Every structure is written in structure tokens, then in C-alpha cells.
Amino acid sequence: xxxxxxxxxxxxxxxxxxxxxxxxxxxxxxxxxxxxxxxxxxxxxxxxxxxxxxxxxxxxxxxxxxxxxxxxxxxxxxxxxxxxxxxxxxxxxxxxxxxxxxxxxxxxxxxxxxxxxxxxxxxxxxxxxxxxxxxxxxxxxxxxxx
Numbered sequence: 001x002x003x004x005x006x007x008x009x010x011x012x013x014x015x016x017x018x019x020x021x022x023x024x025x026x027x028x029x030x031x032x033x034x035x036x037x038x039x040x041x042x043x044x045x046x047x048x049x050x051x052x053x054x055x056x057x058x059x060x061x062x063x064x065x066x067x068x069x070x071x072x073x074x075x076x077x078x079x080x081x082x083x084x085x086x087x088x089x090x091x092x093x094x095x096x097x098x099x100x101x102x103x104x105x106x107x108x109x110x111x112x113x114x115x116x117x118x119x120x121x122x123x124x125x126x127x128x129x130x131x132x133x134x135x136x137x138x139x140x141x142x143x144x145x146x
Contacts, residue, residue, distance in 0.1 A: 032112040034130040036103040044095045049077040049087050072113040074127030084124055102130055
């Protein structure tokens with residue numbers, strides 16, 4: 001018995017699978033601007049250890065006292081663990097931190113994190129440097145009033 005093939009269905013499945021993986025992982029340069037370094041200080045509101053990138057959320061007050069909740073992206077959980085992070089221990093809701101990184105290209109309260117400085121002065125990398133894979137600049141201390 002000859003089996004009927006369905007090329008349009010197979011093509012649709014492959015296109016959908018490609019779209020899902022493409023939206024799940026992106027390059028630094030596609031989302032963030034290496035020429036727009038940020039330094040943010042605030043209170044952690046949430047931490048997500050997810051693949052392919054982990055995130056934390058930070059309440060940051062501007063000069064007028066308005067609070068914005070920033071989403072900051074970083075390494076996957078396995079890299080965080082290998083570099084000294086412990087889930088639900090190293091970074092928790094309510095922690096006061098400062099983070100350096102780069103602003104999202106769309107200008108929203110979203111960034112790519114690099115180094116986290118804890119209240120006690122301890123520093124750990126939460127994300128890779130700009131330029132991993134597609135060039136960029138090192139983070140610098142930005143004027144928080146801008």
C-alpha cells in the first residue's frame with residue numbers, strides 16, 4: 001500500500017518550529033544597543049531562572065521619584081550556577097542591587113544585564129559582555145538622571 005505524503009503540512013510544521021526557536025533566542029545586537037550603557041539601582045521584584053535566558057525585574061526610581069519596573073536579561077541558569085549563583089539564594093525578591101548593562105533598542109524599561117553589585121559590595125556577572133557574537137562596547141556608568 002502506498003502512503004500518501006502531505007508536503008504542505010510538513011512544510012507548515014517546519015516553519016512553525018523554526019519560528020518558535022527563532023523567537024526564543026535572539027542576538028544581543030537585535031535587541032540591545034551596545035552604545036547605550038545603563039547603570040540601575042533598585043529593589044528586585046522577581047527572578048526567573050529560565051532557558052535560554054534568565055531574567056530579573058528591578059524597581060528603579062527616577063529623579064522625580066517615579067518607579068519603573070525594569071526587566072533585565074542574562075545568562076541561562078546553568079551558566080549562573082557555574083559562576084557562583086544559587087537559585088533563590090544569591091538574588092531574591094526584596095534585595096537592593098545595582099546592575100550595569102545595556103538598554104533595549106526600543107527604549108522600553110528592558111535591558112541586558114552584565115554585572116550585579118550587591119549591598120555588601122559583592123559583584124557577580126549575570127550576563128555576558130556586549131560583543132559576545134556580534135561586537136559592541138563595554139558598559140560604563142551612565143548618568144541616572146538621563
